[in-house]
Amino acid sequence: MLELNSVEVLYDDVILVLRGLSLEVGEGHIVALLGSNGAGKTTTLKAISGLLDVEDGEVTDGSIRFDGHEIHGRSPDRIVREGIFQVLEGRRVFEHLTVHENLLAGAHTRSERGRVPADLDRVYEYFSRLGERRQQQAGYLSGGEQQMLALGRALMARPRLMLLDEPSLGLAPLLVREIFEIIRRINEEEGTTILLVEQNARIALSIADYGYVMEGGRVVLEGSAEVLRENEDVREFYLGLSEIGRRSYRDVKHYRRRKRWLS
Template sequence: MTLLALNNIEVVYDSVFLAVKGVSIEVPEGGLVALLGANGAGKSTILKSISGLLKPERGAVSHGQITFEGTDILALDPPERVRRGLVHVLEGRRVFEHLTPEENLLAATSMHGDRSEVAGLVEQMFQLFPRLAERNKSKAGYLSGGEQQMLAIGRALMTKPKLILLDEPSLGLAPFLVDEIFDTIRRINAEQNTAVLLVEQNAVAALDVAQSAYLIEQGRIVMSGTADVLKSNPDIQQAYLGGGSGVDYHAVKHYRRRKRWLA
C-alpha cells in the first residue's frame, strides 16, 4: 500500500523560479526509497515540500498533490504533518548544541503525554545509538559529526514516525561512519517498519540500502526503478557509481546523458 504519493508537483520560489517540475514519487508502507541527484537538482526542495518547510524560504507547491495515507496534506502546517507520522531530518544535522543528547531527544516529545512512554523511547534511542548513551553528559555541540547525525535521527524517531525523510545523512562523515549510519537506517526500516525517503549524493551507499530509487536532474525525474535496475544501468554507473574510465562526468551528467534520458 502507498504511504506517501507526490503527483505531478511543481515548486516555485518567490513566485518566479520553478525549482521542481512535474515530479511524481511513491513511497510504500515500510519502504526504503532513495532520491539521487547532483547538487542543486531539487532533492532537498522535494523533501521540504513534503514536510511543509518551504514557506520560510519563500517557496510553495504551485501545482500537483501530495498525499500521506491517502489524505492531501498540502494545507497542513509542519507540526500537524509530524503528528500524522511524517518527520524530516534536515541536512547539516541541526542539533541543539547547548543541550545534552537526552535533552535533545526530550525536545521532540511534546506530542507524547505519557512520561513512561517518553522514558521508554529515550531508552530505545540509547540502545539504537550506544554512542549517545556514552556521551550523554556532554553538550551536543561537542559531539562528533557522526554522533550529531545519530542524535538528529534519534530525535526524529522520538516522534514515532511512519515515514522519516533523511536529507544527506552521510554529508561530511568519514567512510566508516557512513557505513554505520546506513546500517542504522537499514535497521530502522527493517526492525521498526518505518518507511524512509532518503536523499543522497552518495549513490553507492544509498542504492545498497534502498529498495527503489528515483534520479532527479534539474528538477525533473529522469529515471526510476528498483535499486538493482538503477545500479546496473550503464549511465548511472558512469555518472554516479564511478564506473568506466576517462569519463568527463560533468558532461555525462549535464549534457549527453540527460538528453538520452529525456528523449
C-alpha cells in the same frame, strides 16, 4: 503511504524548482532519491514536510498525499503529529542542550508521555555513543555523533515516515557505513518507512528497495535498487563506473547526461 502527483514548487514567485514531480513511497520501504546538486531533492522533502514557507517557496500545482489524505497546506507541526519527520541536511542539533535534552525535544509533539523513557533506552541501544555522552552538550559532539543524535531525535517522535536529507554529508567512510547500517535496522526493526535523499548513490542503493533519479526538478529515471545499480547511466554518472572502469564524476559532461535522460 506517500504519493506525489505532478507537484510544482515555485520560489519567490519566479523560480520554478519542481516541474511536475511524481513519485510514490510504499509502506515499510526505503526509497532513495538521487540526483546532482540543484536537482530539487531537498525541495521535494520540504514540500512534503511543510517547510517551504520558511524559504518563500510554495507548492503551486499537484498533490501530496499521505495515507490517502492531502497534506499540502498543513502546518509542519501537524505533519509531524501525523507521522512524518524530516532530518534536515547538516544535522541541526540544539548545540547548547545536552544529548538527553535534544532527544526529549524530539518527543515534544507526542501525547503518550509514558512510553518516552522506553524510547530513550531504545535510541541509546541503537546509538551507544549517545548513551555514553547523554549529559554532554550536543555542540561538543563530533559530526558523526551529531548525525546520530539527529536520527535519534527523529526516532523519539515515533514517525511512520522519516525523511532523511544527505545523512552521509561530511562524514568519514567508516561512519557513513555505520550510520547507514543503523538506518537499515530502523527500517527493519521499527517498521519505519524512509525516503532518503543522498548523493552517495552507491551506499543509498545498497539499503534501498526502490530509487528515483532527479534532474532539473523532475524524475528522469526510476526502478528497483537492483535495476538502478545495473543501469549504464547510473553506473557511469553516479557510481563512477563505465566500460573503461572508474572515472571522475567531474570528467562527465553535463550535457551528455541531459541528452541521454531528457531527450
